[in-house]
Amino acid sequence: GEGIVRGDYSFWAELPNYSSHCEPVLLGAEEPFLLMFTSGTTGPSKALSVPLKAIVAFQGYMRDAVDLRPEDAFWNVADPGWAYGIYFGVTGPLSMGHPITFYDGPFTLESTCRVINKYSITNLTGSPTAYRLLIAGGEQFARSIKGKLRIVSSAGEPLNPEVIRWFADNLGVTIHDHYGQTELGMVLCNHHGLAHPVHVGSAGFASPGHRIVVLDDNHQELPAGHPGILAIDREQSPMCWFAGYDGVKTKAFVGKYYLSGDTVELNPDGSISFVGRSDDVITTSGYRVGPFDVESALVEHPAVVEAAVVGKPCPERTELVKAFVVISEQYRATPELAEELRLHVRQRLAAHAYPREIEFVSDLPKTPSGKLQRFILRNQEIAKAQAAVA
Structure with a gap:
């Protein structure tokens, strides 16, 4: 042409x-x-x-x-x-x-x-x-x-x-x-x-055609049971076709690995479980909490249609777990419902993982393809915390 x-x-x-x-x-x-x-x-x-x-x-x-x-x-x-x-x-x-x-x-x-x-x-x-x-x-x-x-x-x-x-x-x-x-x-x-x-x-x-590994912060492969970064071993992945971004240098390639930016954990049988985007993982009182687990527990409650969970800056705990929740029309956004949801999650997950704050919202920020944009909510919370200090 x-x-x-x-x-x-x-x-x-x-x-x-x-x-x-x-x-x-x-x-x-x-x-x-x-x-x-x-x-x-x-x-x-x-x-x-x-x-x-x-x-x-x-x-x-x-x-x-x-x-x-x-x-x-x-x-x-x-x-x-x-x-x-x-x-x-x-x-x-x-x-x-x-x-x-x-x-x-x-x-x-x-x-x-x-x-x-x-x-x-x-x-x-x-x-x-x-x-x-x-x-x-x-x-x-x-x-x-x-x-x-x-x-x-x-x-x-x-x-x-x-x-x-x-x-x-x-x-x-x-x-x-x-x-x-x-x-x-x-x-x-x-x-x-x-x-x-x-x-x-x-x-x-x-x-088939991909070798997927879990890497620590020093880019060493981790055994089962340790959360780390999901990576592709490019030398042993003949089906992997990605060669880099157009006109941009990337930190995603380290030696023979492509780093996905997602936190995962290898299971004993060789399967892999998702923890969250590395940017989305919440550090609270020394624990690392994946937002997805908290969101999944919230969605199991009949009142909840959708949920997004982020880390809110907190001087005592580094971050506290905050949930933004969309509820179905049959329910009313009350402090009692918020407390019920907190207990609901607490019974299903570890005590440090339940949301200490719940905010009811009419919708959640998403990309055009429907993926949650937790970073928008997280940035909102960071801005509020900075304004409060100022």
């Missing part, structure tokens, strides 16, 4: 000016085919190119983790503006010759049930945020689609145990948690298409 032309153009008006004939060019595995930006959950997003060889890894995920079969009617609910949507709602299935489903409209309980029923969807994938909103619809959702889905997958954030239980009890379907990044595709999964033990709360096992 003529290369990139700068300026404002109308695509359809420009199209007739170009010839419909072109000579196909054979491209190498390293040639870029997508230009992506990271999601910006913890700060400014960065640009990266996705090479053609990534399609092989995308297919591996569709086959092993999503267990996409020729007879499946597949729907990835994720927006194609999000990496998970473009990688695994468009590129992965199409590269396998599999038709894809798109719904252009706001995400609602009604529209989701309508599409699943209209197109006889059997294999569904999306984000925990989407599934929590569906569960809030309770019996209506269950009645409408029970028996329709063969399997369900989840990505974007860790999957709350409550969601896993609800899908099993009310829909009789297995929902599995999958972990990845814009930079990696999906690399740590409870695979629908492979046999392995599945523990509630575990992100699963490394996807």
